[in-house]
Every structure is written in structure tokens, then in C-alpha cells.
Amino acid sequence: xxxxxxxxxxxxxxxxxxxxxxxxxxxxxxxxxxxxxxxxxxxxxxxxxxxxxxxxxxxxxxxxxxxxxxxxxxxxxxxxxxxxxxxxxxxxxxxxxxxxxxxxxxxxxxxxxxxxxxxxxxxxxxxxxxxxxxxxxxxxxxxxxxxxxxxxxxxxxxxxxxxxxxxxxxxxxxxxxxx
Amino acid sequence: xxxxxxxxxxxxxxxxxxxxxxxxxxxxxxxxxxxxxxxxxxxxxxxxxxxxxxxxxxxxxxxxxxxxxxxxxxxxxxxxxxxxxxxxxxxxxxxxxxxxxxxxxxxxxxxxxxxxxxxxxxxxxxxxxxxxxxxxxxxxxxxxxxxxxxxxxxxxxxxxxxxxxxxxxxxxxxxxxxxxxxxxxxxxxxxxxxxxxxxxxxxxxxxxxxxxxxxxxxxxxxxxxxxxxxxxxxxxxxxxxxxxxxxxxxxxxxxxxxxxxxxxxxxxxxxxxxxxxxxxxxxxxxxxxxxxx
Numbered sequence: 001x002x003x004x005x006x007x008x009x010x011x012x013x014x015x016x017x018x019x020x021x022x023x024x025x026x027x028x029x030x031x032x033x034x035x036x037x038x039x040x041x042x043x044x045x046x047x048x049x050x051x052x053x054x055x056x057x058x059x060x061x062x063x064x065x066x067x068x069x070x071x072x073x074x075x076x077x078x079x080x081x082x083x084x085x086x087x088x089x090x091x092x093x094x095x096x097x098x099x100x101x102x103x104x105x106x107x108x109x110x111x112x113x114x115x116x117x118x119x120x121x122x123x124x125x126x127x128x129x130x131x132x133x134x135x136x137x138x139x140x141x142x143x144x145x146x147x148x149x150x151x152x153x154x155x156x157x158x159x160x161x162x163x164x165x166x167x168x169x170x171x172x173x174x175x176x177x178x179x
Numbered sequence: 180x181x182x183x184x185x186x187x188x189x190x191x192x193x194x195x196x197x198x199x200x201x202x203x204x205x206x207x208x209x210x211x212x213x214x215x216x217x218x219x220x221x222x223x224x225x226x227x228x229x230x231x232x233x234x235x236x237x238x239x240x241x242x243x244x245x246x247x248x249x250x251x252x253x254x255x256x257x258x259x260x261x262x263x264x265x266x267x268x269x270x271x272x273x274x275x276x277x278x279x280x281x282x283x284x285x286x287x288x289x290x291x292x293x294x295x296x297x298x299x300x301x302x303x304x305x306x307x308x309x310x311x312x313x314x315x316x317x318x319x320x321x322x323x324x325x326x327x328x329x330x331x332x333x334x335x336x337x338x339x340x341x342x343x344x345x346x347x348x349x350x351x352x353x354x355x356x357x358x359x360x361x362x363x364x365x366x367x368x369x370x371x372x373x374x375x376x377x378x379x380x381x382x383x384x385x386x387x388x389x390x391x392x393x394x395x396x397x398x399x400x401x402x403x404x405x406x407x408x409x410x411x412x413x414x415x416x417x418x419x420x421x422x423x424x425x426x427x428x429x430x431x432x433x434x435x436x437x438x439x440x441x442x443x444x445x446x447x448x449x450x451x452x453x454x455x456x457x458x459x460x461x462x463x464x465x466x467x468x469x470x471x472x
Contacts, residue, residue, distance in 0.1 A: 046373055050386055077382045080390075081226055082374035083338035087348045094339070103230040112231065115381030119227040123239075127220035129227070130193040140192070143200040143455050148192040151220040155289045159242060162285050163235040 032064045032098060034091035041085035041095045047078050054078040056085050056095040063098050073111060076102045112168055120168055124160055127151030181309050183255035183300070184247035185213040186265065189221050190411035191257050197455030198411055201440035202257050202302060204454070208318055208447055209310045213255065216246045222256075222264040225335065226378045229264070237278070238285045240268035241293040245286065253298040255305055259410035263335035266299040267342050301336050303409055303439065304345060307353045315360045320448040322362035323470055326405070328442070329398035329434075330354045330365045331417075333410040334374050348372070357439060358407055361446035368401035370394060375408075377416035388429070391420040395432050405435040405466050407442050414438055418460045435463040445470060 041056040042048045048055055054075050062071050076099050085095040107116075119129050126132070132148055140148060160166060191198045206213060221228075222240060229236040244265060247254045256262040272279045273295040283292050306315065332351050340348040349372065355365035376390030395417070398406060408414050417436040424430035436459065437445075444454045445467070456463045 046390060047379075047386065050389060051383075078379065078386075080334070080374045080376070080378045081230075082334040082378070084334075084372075084374075086339045086341075100229055100233065104233055107231050113382060116227045116231050119224060120231060123221050123223060123228070128189040128193060129221050129224055130189045132193055136193060136196060139455070139458060140196045140199075143196055143453070145192075145196055145200055145203070146215070149187055149215060149217070149219065152218040153220075155218075155242065155291075156220045156239065158288055159238050159285060160235065162288060163232060163238065165232060165235055168231075 032060055032093050035060050035064060035089075035093045036091065037061060038090065040088045040090060041093075044084050044088045046082065046084065047080060051078060056099075059102070060093060060095050060098055063102070068102065068105070071102065073106055076106065077113060107168075117168055120160070120165060121170070124157055124166075124169055125153075127153045127156045181210070181305070182212040182214065182252055183305065184216045184250045184252040184297075186216050186219055186222070186243065186247070186254050186256045186261055188256065188258045188261040188411070189224075190415070195411050195414065195458070197441070197458040198257065198414065198438045201438060201444045201449075201454045204449060205440040205443045205447065206305075209306070209314060211255075211305060211310065214250060214252060216243070216250070216254070219243045219246050222258075222261040225260050225264045225267070227381075234281075236264070237268055237272070238282050240264050241272055241282045242286060242289065242291060244269055244272075244297065244299070245291045245293055247297050248294050251297075253300055255300055255302060257302050258412070259301070259333045259335035260412055262299065262301040263343065266301075269295070269297075269299045270342055301345060301409070303336060303353060303357070306357055306439070306443075312356055312360045315357065315443065318443075319361055319446045321446050321470065323442070323446050324362040324364075326361075326363040326466065326469060327366045327401070327403050328358050328363045328405055328407045328437075329368050329401065329403035330358055330371070331375065331394065331406050331408050331413060332372065333408060333413045334378075336409055337372065354407065354409065354439065358442065361442060363442070363446075365407075366398075366401040366403050368403065369397045371397075375413040375416040376420070377412045380416075387416075388420055388424055388427070391416055392424055392430055395421065395424075395430065395434055398434060399432060403434065404469060405437050405442075405463075407437050407439055409439055411438075422460050433461050433465075435459065435461050435466045437463070437466075 039057045079099045081096050083096050122129050337348040346353050358365040376387040380387045406417050441454055
């Protein structure tokens, strides 16, 4: 039971502007509290091995010390979310889930990566992350597959709007002047 | 006969229909009945959308699960990303009543409600646990003896294992056993559970391909003739990734990449054309020549 609780708990460090407030800040701190800074997460991390800027042990430390301001914003986007750190941690801390929470916070503060903005736009437009292409439709026919699935895009848009994410739609980044 | 609600996701139907064709054909041959989930959307992506907003990720995922609940069937996913999202959302919302209530408030605007009455399964669980190695062996008509395969599970079918519960995350075996059911050999290789690198393509392409290169190097060192994968994102990373590595002068490999149902399809006597093997960027001819020599 403890694990299940933690899996939901580590995700959000902030107040949501949408209707679902998953502000589990206290619980997420509890879930990192057992961290004794052994560095197993960093030792097993395929990115830390290649890029000294990325250090999950230090990210967990600063999160735990409430010094998120000292986590370089670029570092949290280096994570693969491969969750190797979660498997290796002897204390059942979930460093990659802490990173998801930090990414959510960065987004709330207006730092949305271009590829994620594009993905959201595409989901809003069609319900899928990938646009349909006539060439693929033809390949499907050749393979005797049914036409590609369609979704109820209005329902998808309703959820995106209800969650307040429609503010990220469109090309322009927040704060950019209109031309 | 087992019946499942089929969740196709984005990449498989809209970019890699060869994966869909092989999965449908192999499952049909194994008497697994699939009913398509009408009006399902993107799972949504456990990397981009979960990083953007956890609550939206939960809500869009929950909406998809309600479609299977209406069909009264467990969900079958063909992709690790879809599996991680839908399984995690399903497990979290089944257990966390207050979060479920909040998500249902959002879904109620669509006339939907998450009830928590179905399970989410990855293709490999259905093949290994429902169908079983014995039945797969019975369907083999072309023995793939002589083929050395590097089994690549991919991150999001294994980790976090406390939620996904598919196999031992450090020493997984079930894909190896399914590969060997065809007569092929699943070769041991270093970095077997290393990520393919795809999830950071959007932010650090060089590091992303560096991981891909590492995987290929290790597979070749173990004399693999191909990769066998479980996920369209891993498939694309190895297939397109090798083309990218070649054009950037960082590698010269052309190791074919097979989706597990493609390997099974070949062993079941299906031909390259009906499996869509011609759609791979890295040609599979060297492998097929080895099988049919």
C-alpha cells in the first residue's frame, strides 16, 4: 500500500490551476525523506554517466531541502524517465517521479518545451500526437488493415480546456510580444 | 478464446502500420480476439504530457480506460508508452479514491466515469501469460534456428516494476523465452536493460543517439543478427536511429529491428509482404536470407 500511495504522491509540488489539485507536496517530501544521499541513483543513471550537469542525487537533495531554486532548470529536461533510479534506490525514493513533479512546476511557470507544446497542439487538433498522412493510409490498405482509428476530438478538447492547458495552444510562447 | 479491447495508440496506426499488421495477424493465429476501442485518443504520452501536467495525463488516460470499461473487456496495448500510461493511471485511480473522484468530476462533463473494473495488459503479457510459450511453439512452421536475436524490452514495460509488474526489471526473461520459442537464440548482451534513448530526442538529440549507438554496439558484440523490440518508440529509435547515425558518420551498422510479432509472424510462416517488412528503414533481407538459406 505504501508504494501505491507514493506513486501518486511524488508527482506534484504545486497548486494546479485546473480542477484537479494534486498538490501532494507534504506527501512527496515524505517519500524523498528516507534518502540518505548514497548516490546509487546517480551511479546507475545512463545520463549522469554522459553529462555531469545531470545528477539525480543532487536533484533529490535540493528537493528535500526545499531548495528547488538551486536545481538548474535545464537539468530536469535531461532525464530519460527510464526509471532505472527507482529500481535501484535502496530507500524506495522515486527520483524520476520527483523530476516529473519539477517539470510540471516548470511548465506552470511558463517553461514549456517546444516539442511538448507541439504535441499538445497536435492532440488538441486530432486527438493523436501524430498527424495522419495519405501515404500511411495507403500502406494500411496494402496491408489490409482497417482505416486508422478516429477519436472523439471534442471530448479530448474538453479535457484539455477543463484542465486549463488551452493557454499553451498555438505557436506563440507565453510572454512573447505580438507581432 | 481470450478477448481484449485493442488500444492502438498513435505511432503504430499512424506511422508504423507494419507493427499493427503483424500484431493483429499473430494474435489471430493464436486465437486472441481483438475488439478495437472506438473513439480512443492518444494514451497520452507518458513523457511529454505527463511532464506537462500530471492531472491532464491522468484524465485523458482515464477517459481511454472508460471506453474499455464500456466494452467490459481488459485493455491490450501494443506499445510500452501506452502501457505505462494506461496501466499506471488505472492502478493509481483504482487505489486513490479522492483522486478518482476528482478525475470523475472532469469526466462527468463528457458523460463518462472511471469505475476501475478492467485491467491493462501489454502484448507481451498476453503472449506469455495467456497464450503461453507452448502454444506459440505449436504454431511455428519455420524454425528460426541460427538466428541470433538481441532482446530489447524497453523501459516502460519493466519500470517502475512496483506498478507495471510484468517481469523482473533487472533480469527480465519473458521476451527471451518468446524469442526462443521460434528456435532463434536470444543472445546475452551488455546493457540489455538500457534505454533506447528515444525519450530525449526532443531535448538532446546527440545524447539520445549516443544511447542508441551504445545498444547497437553491444548487440553486435554479441553477434546479434537483429534486435527484437516491444515498442514503436524503441523500434523507430533503432530503425531510424541507425540511418541518422550513419549520416552523421557516427556508425555504419544496419542491424535489422523486428517487433516481436514480426519475428513470430516469420516463424508462423507469414511472408514478408503481408507483415510489411518492406516498410523498415533498415532492410531485413540479411535476416530473411539467413532464415531461408
